[in-house]
Amino acid sequence: MRKKIVAGNWKMNLDLQEGIALAKELNEALTAEKPNCDVVICTPFIHLASVASVLDANLIGLGAENCADKEKGAYTGEVSAKMVKSTGAQYVILGHSERREYYKETPEILKEKVLLALANGLKVIFCIGESLEEREANKQNEVVKAELEGSVFNLSAEDFAKIVIAYEPIWAIGTGKTATAEQAEEIHAYIRGCVAEKYGAEVAENTSILYGGSCKASNAPELFAKPDIDGGLIGGASLKCADFKGIIDAWKK
Numbered sequence: 001m002r003k004k005i006v007a008g009n010w011k012m013n014l015d016l017q018e019g020i021a022l023a024k025e026l027n028e029a030l031t032a033e034k035p036n037c038d039v040v041i042c043t044p045f046i047h048l049a050s051v052a053s054v055l056d057a058n059l060i061g062l063g064a065e066n067c068a069d070k071e072k073g074a075y076t077g078e079v080s081a082k083m084v085k086s087t088g089a090q091y092v093i094l095g096h097s098e099r100r101e102y103y104k105e106t107p108e109i110l111k112e113k114v115l116l117a118l119a120n121g122l123k124v125i126f127c128i129g130e131s132l133e134e135r136e137a138n139k140q141n142e143v144v145k146a147e148l149e150g151s152v153f154n155l156s157a158e159d160f161a162k163i164v165i166a167y168e169p170i171w172a173i174g175t176g177k178t179a180t181a182e183q184a185e186e187i188h189a190y191i192r193g194c195v196a197e198k199y200g201a202e203v204a205e206n207t208s209i210l211y212g213g214s215c216k217a218s219n220a221p222e223l224f225a226k227p228d229i230d231g232g233l234i235g236g237a238s239l240k241c242a243d244f245k246g247i248i249d250a251w252k253k
């Protein structure tokens, strides 16, 4: 059975003290009321070690929002997958559209990052998704397939099992516009079909595919009720404990 997951992506929003406070609050809330799904929070690098020390690792997973495409050495300002892992983190988000667009991360760069993350024992939340222009030209399927082929379909089936896919239509990220549950289900089913074509039906059945893009407590139940939507990658609504918990609780409905 594939995992149901709600993962937060804090992005560049909270300072260290605010991040620790939010992690503690979430840890307390989920200790008091156990979630019905896996919960992960992905934080800026500087938060990782401190946040790891306040989380119950059996209750909440921890991840980074990025890692370097090089193993180690003279790369000023970069943070390697090994360093991420050494903080206690178990996950890393790779391929987020903001990294692809603002930091020019290409499929080849992402392929290297994925390999290094896996080699260092991290699970990868790999983001794919089309722009508004591509959706309007009805190119969403070819875009997501190319993103998978470009950076993760080179993996063995054993390594691919450590990948969580996050479908995030770029036009829905931080815009308040959510894909309808039907739109999301249609492309999630297509993505699962691509995985089945490449790795077989069993691997596809076991792959968690998260939806991301203005997901909140009010729309999560409808999205998560769809058969191919296995949870969410949450940006804005992961920055307040009550908002994030509201989405986690969607798995209880």
Ligand code: PEP
Pocket: 009, 168, 172, 173, 174, 175, 212, 213, 214, 215, 233, 234, 235, 236, 237
């Ligand atoms: C994201 O950037 O991963 C995301 C889903 O953001 P938001 O929930 O704010 O749209």
